[in-house]
Amino acid sequence: MDLSYHHVLDSAELGGAGLTALRLAKALRFRTPRCRLWMPGDGPMRRMVQEAGLTSDEYPANLLSYGKLQSAVTNWKFGNTLRRHGPGIIHFHAVVHYGALQLGSRLSGLEQVVHVQLEEEQTGLRWAFRHPPDMIITCAKYLVDYVRRSLAEKYQERQRIVAVPNSVDANEFFPGDKEEAKRRMGTATGVPLILVLANLFPSKGQETAIRAVAELKKRGIDIACWLAGVERGGGEAYTNKLRALIRELRVDERVRLLGYRDDAPELLRAADFFLLPSTREGLPISLLEAQASKVPVLAAPTAGIPEAVADGETGFLIAAENYVGYADCIQTLLTNRDLYQRVAENGYVQVRREYDWNIYCERIWGLYCELVAMSFFRAGKPA
Numbered sequence: 001m002d003l004s005y006h007h008v009l010d011s012a013e014l015g016g017a018g019l020t021a022l023r024l025a026k027a028l029r030f031r032t033p034r035c036r037l038w039m040p041g042d043g044p045m046r047r048m049v050q051e052a053g054l055t056s057d058e059y060p061a062n063l064l065s066y067g068k069l070q071s072a073v074t075n076w077k078f079g080n081t082l083r084r085h086g087p088g089i090i091h092f093h094a095v096v097h098y099g100a101l102q103l104g105s106r107l108s109g110l111e112q113v114v115h116v117q118l119e120e121e122q123t124g125l126r127w128a129f130r131h132p133p134d135m136i137i138t139c140a141k142y143l144v145d146y147v148r149r150s151l152a153e154k155y156q157e158r159q160r161i162v163a164v165p166n167s168v169d170a171n172e173f174f175p176g177d178k179e180e181a182k183r184r185m186g187t188a189t190g191v192p193l194i195l196v197l198a199n200l201f202p203s204k205g206q207e208t209a210i211r212a213v214a215e216l217k218k219r220g221i222d223i224a225c226w227l228a229g230v231e232r233g234g235g236e237a238y239t240n241k242l243r244a245l246i247r248e249l250r251v252d253e254r255v256r257l258l259g260y261r262d263d264a265p266e267l268l269r270a271a272d273f274f275l276l277p278s279t280r281e282g283l284p285i286s287l288l289e290a291q292a293s294k295v296p297v298l299a300a301p302t303a304g305i306p307e308a309v310a311d312g313e314t315g316f317l318i319a320a321e322n323y324v325g326y327a328d329c330i331q332t333l334l335t336n337r338d339l340y341q342r343v344a345e346n347g348y349v350q351v352r353r354e355y356d357w358n359i360y361c362e363r364i365w366g367l368y369c370e371l372v373a374m375s376f377f378r379a380g381k382p383a
Contacts, residue, residue, distance in 0.1 A: 003088035004034040010094030012043030016285045017117040021093045027361045063100045079107025099128030111371040117282045119303040125150035136161045140283035140304025167360035168288040175294035181270035194225040195271035197286045205277030211323035214249035228258040268293035277320045291347035314347040
């Protein structure tokens with residue numbers, strides 16, 4: 001039977017979960033032409049979907065603010081629209097939007113998958129999973145038990161929760177000549193470069209990175225730092241706060257806010273260090289991309305990060321607000337080239353072995369097939 005596959009994104013702006021959904025839909029296109037992405041409004045993600053030749057549709061951006069009646073009507077319309085596409089899978093890439101569109105997805109008759117990409121507050125998980133989906137996928141092993149504990153007791157034992165760790169496409173992210181990459185990017189060769197690749201948000205740790213640069217400057221160490229990313233929602237409040245901190249610490253000549261970038265592979269090939277002093281994560285894809293590019297990772301031991309970063313072996317784990325610790329680690333790596341090379345190589349070998357994109361796609365496709373087979377079995381139909 002010709003099945004339909006729907007991916008529901010949390011935002012039309014760029015983010016790790018959305019980019020994973022887009023790449024997954026592109027990979028599935030070689031197995032089925034009936035793949036559709038749903039997103040709340042226009043934005044960079046919509047344009048990337050169009051460039052990839054994929055089909056997209058919209059659901060209301062302000063759905064979470066609806067009253068009960070308006071929400072019920074929206075869900076009814078959403079469910080009926082999905083039902084017209086026939087049986088298949090609906091894959092939510094954000095927990096909260098599953099919670100808001102839960103009724104519609106159940107009305108659709110599709111098998112429901114929800115991807116947990118962050119260590120969400122358990123109260124939010126409990127609300128969203130008041131009626132759990134057919135399958136929950138987590139982006140890190142750590143999150144399986146965490147999510148299970150958030151469910152109502154009657155669901156905890158029987159709910160299917162599977163860890164499929166995030167992955168990286170080695171055809172896109174790979175090491176290169178750093179000095180040549182720096183020349184192409186227009187930055188000074190011979191000057192170590194720190195890269196923070198994340199949306200501008202307090203939990204992502206950009207302030208820690210800026211303070212670490214200021215600490216290194218006090219020690220007489222010449223280093224540059226690029227913060228690549230934008231605030232979601234088009235705001236500037238946190239961006240302006242970062243600009244003010246850069247001025248206050250007098251590191252204007254060392255720290256650059258790059259804004260939106262679509263050249264992450266090239267940025268990583270130019271970088272000497274990847275920092276992610278984050279307090280809220282799942283298993284960050286950007287971290288895996290840095291390892292695939294042979295860039296040493298310095299990150300906070302948040303959520304699933306320790307699954308990919310063994311301290312002193314495949315990266316370094318440093319408390320999120322410990323900017324002195326980040327500065328100390330960078331200074332050590334600048335003077336200990338053997339340690340730098342060993343950690344970079346270990347991270348590279350691990351990510352190629354354990355976090356390969358092709359294996360990830362096969363695993364997700366296999367889970368889809370299991371769900372569909374069980375659906376047909378319950379209905380007494382041949383798969």
